[in-house]
Amino acid sequence: MALVPAELPYSKIRELLYTPLRTVFSWDRIDGVEYGLAGIHYISPEFRKEIAWATEALGEIFAKTVYAVQTADEGLLMELGIPQEAIPAARVVVKPDLVTAIGRFDFINTSEGLKMIEFNSDTPTSVVEAFFVNQKASSFFGAQGLNEGMEANIQDAFAEMLQSYKELGYGTDSIVFSALGWHDEDRDTVKYLMKESGLTAKFVALEDLRIFDDRLCALINDQLLPIDVWYRLHALEKLVEDKDEVDNYPTGVHVLDLVARGKLAIINPPSAFVAQSKALLSLIWNLHEAGEFFTPTEHHLIEKYMLPTYMENQFQDKAAYVTKPVFGREGGAVCLYESNGELVEKDNDSCYWDQPMVFQKRVEMEEVECNTENGLFRGRLLWGSFLVGGKASAISARIGGRITGNLACYLPTGVKQVERSYKKN
Numbered sequence: 001m002a003l004v005p006a007e008l009p010y011s012k013i014r015e016l017l018y019t020p021l022r023t024v025f026s027w028d029r030i031d032g033v034e035y036g037l038a039g040i041h042y043i044s045p046e047f048r049k050e051i052a053w054a055t056e057a058l059g060e061i062f063a064k065t066v067y068a069v070q071t072a073d074e075g076l077l078m079e080l081g082i083p084q085e086a087i088p089a090a091r092v093v094v095k096p097d098l099v100t101a102i103g104r105f106d107f108i109n110t111s112e113g114l115k116m117i118e119f120n121s122d123t124p125t126s127v128v129e130a131f132f133v134n135q136k137a138s139s140f141f142g143a144q145g146l147n148e149g150m151e152a153n154i155q156d157a158f159a160e161m162l163q164s165y166k167e168l169g170y171g172t173d174s175i176v177f178s179a180l181g182w183h184d185e186d187r188d189t190v191k192y193l194m195k196e197s198g199l200t201a202k203f204v205a206l207e208d209l210r211i212f213d214d215r216l217c218a219l220i221n222d223q224l225l226p227i228d229v230w231y232r233l234h235a236l237e238k239l240v241e242d243k244d245e246v247d248n249y250p251t252g253v254h255v256l257d258l259v260a261r262g263k264l265a266i267i268n269p270p271s272a273f274v275a276q277s278k279a280l281l282s283l284i285w286n287l288h289e290a291g292e293f294f295t296p297t298e299h300h301l302i303e304k305y306m307l308p309t310y311m312e313n314q315f316q317d318k319a320a321y322v323t324k325p326v327f328g329r330e331g332g333a334v335c336l337y338e339s340n341g342e343l344v345e346k347d348n349d350s351c352y353w354d355q356p357m358v359f360q361k362r363v364e365m366e367e368v369e370c371n372t373e374n375g376l377f378r379g380r381l382l383w384g385s386f387l388v389g390g391k392a393s394a395i396s397a398r399i400g401g402r403i404t405g406n407l408a409c410y411l412p413t414g415v416k417q418v419e420r421s422y423k424k425n
Helices: 010-021 045-070 074-079 084-090 127-140 151-167 184-197 251-260 270-276 279-289 296-305
Strands: 102-110 113-120 175-178 209-212 215-220 223-226 229-232 265-267 321-325 335-337 343-346 357-361 367-372 375-388 391-400 409-411
Touching: 010 127, 045 074, 045 102, 045 113, 045 270, 045 279, 045 296, 045 375, 045 391, 074 084, 084 251, 084 270, 113 270, 113 279, 113 296, 127 151, 127 184, 127 375, 127 391, 151 184, 151 265, 151 375, 151 391, 175 184, 184 229, 209 223, 209 251, 215 251, 279 296, 279 357, 367 409
Parallel strands: 175 229, 229 265
Antiparallel strands: 102 113, 102 375, 209 215, 215 223, 321 335, 321 357, 335 343, 367 375, 375 391, 391 409
């Protein structure tokens, strides 16, 4: 049974739900616009089990493929769109069977079944929504939660990653978590991860990091603290472009060089950066089509849960398709096309258009209705399913347009509580 009186207005329900959560989840509004919705979308236990099973199985396929790429000729890394300056760092292998400490597969539920459309393996967000908010929202609406106790997975994954670095001879005493200090969502996501990691660590904003004496250092109280282990919500491909604002020194390239030389341990590890490239989807699909590299079981999983993806347009006059930049995020530079090449919809943001594109078969996302501050909204549902320490973990949902962009809203999800009745004999 719902715990919220049905007669309450939406705005009141929303405040009752999100006000107690804002010390952790500070972005239920983004620039004054509603992001966290005050409703719940119900799923079946069977759907929850399948998305978990697919997440873990695909995680193993990605780990196997990424390790092969990391240990192959560097030309393959270049084909995946890895910048030249980042290739030595991308080749650093930490734990071959663990592609990422914490990553998020994005799934859509289609008429053809559940399909994974991309892997946010390097710098995933929606962490707080999945591991913290969704359980609170489920309880609020009287639903059975989907992610209960799964925050413990985060601690296990970080401990395993730290142990792997120790075994490789890295220093692990000084641990720093970083994001942009002014960005509420990124900053508070990283602070949440730091808390749940169980590590003795400090949060230091990206803008307070320095290179000194061939080390990455944190500027704390006018002192420079050398960093051994660095969790960053900052994409490695962006590091290539990062320069000191004062003297234009290529700070980011120097950081990548420290990673390549084993002087800095990073979480997520370099393998997660390789897996982030959407060109890897194309590589996996091409190997699958050729009947190579994967086991029969893995081929079956790829066919079932992935979509045909290529580096060139193989869909002309055959099937509708999508183009996506290899390192795009939040729907940036995504375009939807009909099979004849007619543009259906395109992202309006200015980012990522200069990147190489992948071509992916287009399938329709499921449509659902939900309440918002502006009334009833009918939109498309995107599922985020976390892979943490190689295991399926929390899930969350966002609702938006055909292209899931920055304005797509977080929609709490749960399983309906079953009411049991008992008859006397």
